[in-house]
Amino acid sequence: MRSEDLIHRLSADLRPVRPARHPAAATALWLGVAAVVILLAVLVSGPRHDLAARLAAGFDLPQILAATATGILAAFAAFQLALPERDRRWALLPMPTVIAWLATMGWGCLQDLARLGPDSLRVGVSLPCLAFIVGLGVPLTFAMLWLARHAAWLRAGPVAALGGLSAAALASVGLSLIHHLDAAAMVLVWHGLSVMVLAGLASLLGPRVMRRGLAAP
Amino acid sequence: MSYGSAPASQFGMVRVTSGEAGTAAATERDARDLRWSRMMAAAQAGDGRAYEDLLRECLPLLRAICRARLRDATDAEDAVQDTLLTIHRARDSYNATRPFRPWLVAIAERRALDRVRSRGRRAGREVPVDAAGEVASHDPSVEAGLDAQRAAATLRGAVQDLPTAQRTALGLTKIEDLSLAEASRRSGMSVGALKVATHRAMGALRRRFGAGE
Numbered sequence: 001m002r003s004e005d006l007i008h009r010l011s012a013d014l015r016p017v018r019p020a021r022h023p024a025a026a027t028a029l030w031l032g033v034a035a036v037v038i039l040l041a042v043l044v045s046g047p048r049h050d051l052a053a054r055l056a057a058g059f060d061l062p063q064i065l066a067a068t069a070t071g072i073l074a075a076f077a078a079f080q081l082a083l084p085e086r087d088r089r090w091a092l093l094p095m096p097t098v099i100a101w102l103a104t105m106g107w108g109c110l111q112d113l114a115r116l117g118p119d120s121l122r123v124g125v126s127l128p129c130l131a132f133i134v135g136l137g138v139p140l141t142f143a144m145l146w147l148a149r150h151a152a153w154l155r156a157g158p159v160a161a162l163g164g165l166s167a168a169a170l171a172s173v174g175l176s177l178i179h180h181l182d183a184a185a186m187v188l189v190w191h192g193l194s195v196m197v198l199a200g201l202a203s204l205l206g207p208r209v210m211r212r213g214l215a216a217p
Numbered sequence: 218m219s220y221g222s223a224p225a226s227q228f229g230m231v232r233v234t235s236g237e238a239g240t241a242a243a244t245e246r247d248a249r250d251l252r253w254s255r256m257m258a259a260a261q262a263g264d265g266r267a268y269e270d271l272l273r274e275c276l277p278l279l280r281a282i283c284r285a286r287l288r289d290a291t292d293a294e295d296a297v298q299d300t301l302l303t304i305h306r307a308r309d310s311y312n313a314t315r316p317f318r319p320w321l322v323a324i325a326e327r328r329a330l331d332r333v334r335s336r337g338r339r340a341g342r343e344v345p346v347d348a349a350g351e352v353a354s355h356d357p358s359v360e361a362g363l364d365a366q367r368a369a370a371t372l373r374g375a376v377q378d379l380p381t382a383q384r385t386a387l388g389l390t391k392i393e394d395l396s397l398a399e400a401s402r403r404s405g406m407s408v409g410a411l412k413v414a415t416h417r418a419m420g421a422l423r424r425r426f427g428a429g430e
Binding site for chain 2: 001003004006007008010011012013014015016017018019020021022082083084085150151152153154
């Protein structure tokens with residue numbers, strides 16, 4: 001087929017589409033959706049009994065702030081990358097907050113080690129953590145894929161991975177508000193594992209979901 | 218519907234003879250980008266006529282981008298059509314508040330690079346047999362020629378599969394027939410290393426084609 005004929009075919013049955021939102025507007029919308037979903041999950045599960053005391057003592061605050069910043073910056077980077085003409089280096093935007101997040105958890109481990117000794121680094125199994133982050137993160141990731149569906153044919157993999165990272169980071173914030181995990185090593189392992197699982201799943205399956213289910217033909 | 222005046226030159230390739238002419242060319246590009254942007258906004262609203270006009274106007278630019286990446290004309294045109302399909306599928310990713318040309322160029326560059334990569338992968342698996350159509354002639358010389366072409370292609374493939382050092386040594390000492398000193402100077406490898414790599418390359422090729430040591 002000649003390219004001129006292809007153009008004629010594409011134009012013949014053109015359907016209107018809604019132009020993509022500005023990345024800042026899309027991020028604001030995404031954060032609104034995520035906040036409502038996470039708030040509902042927190043209300044249903046009930047906030048942890050010692051939340052106010054721990055936040056006041058400054059135990060969990062740096063970790064929650066770093067996770068929140070990761071969720072915001074990963075979402076903004078995903079919406080930037082979803083636009084074809086934007087520089088691919090936008091993908092690096094959330095890296096400093098990811099490092100800061102890991103650092104806050106690592107610092108917590110060191111504090112526990114100094115306070116409680118080597119027993120504090122013993123990691124048990126906490127499947128509820130994994131289930132909460134993945135269970136909340138998966139629907140949130142779908143919401144992100146829908147909001148960034150215009151990236152389906154260009155940078156679907158990186159956009160989906162950043163979307164999964166954002167969803168997992170925000171779900172981790174929600175988990176910190178309801179679930180009682182005193183040992184920082186447990187937080188590092190189970191929150192970190194859940195985030196990796198979700199971002200990995202999103203980058204592997206997200207492009208297919210976007211192309212088959214969400215993108216306009 | 219009018220979207221502004223048509224450009225006098227194709228995709229901004231205007232000869233600049235003075236600062237004034239350069240400014241004029243830039244202004245023309247800006248005006249054309251604005252017009253394309255309006256046409257795309259109309260296309261997003263469902264205006265098929267504006268869409269067709271826009272894609273036809275952009276076609277020379279898309280061809281220029283794809284031909285800069287792909288020497289083969291058929292491959293370049295395939296990349297142009299991949300680009301057109303991507304533009305169509307991702308037309309909601311354009312926002313009329315942003316310039317149009319960078320959006321268009323980014324998509325074309327990406328599809329042309331995809332085609333370059335897939336061509337690279339394909340070339341590794343293909344055996345070019347240009348005279349395949351002449352097999353039906355039953356002429357023994359044509360058959361012999363084809364066999365020679367296949368053998369040469371197989372040998373080229375085998376040489377390509379060698380480790381880099383062995384391939385380099387073989388190419389310089391056996392194919393270009395350079396002296397060891399010259400091959401050493403060209404490759405940066407020592408004479409000893411060249412000898413060992415050439416010996417190993419020859420051994421690998423002999424083993425691959427079933428010849429004795």
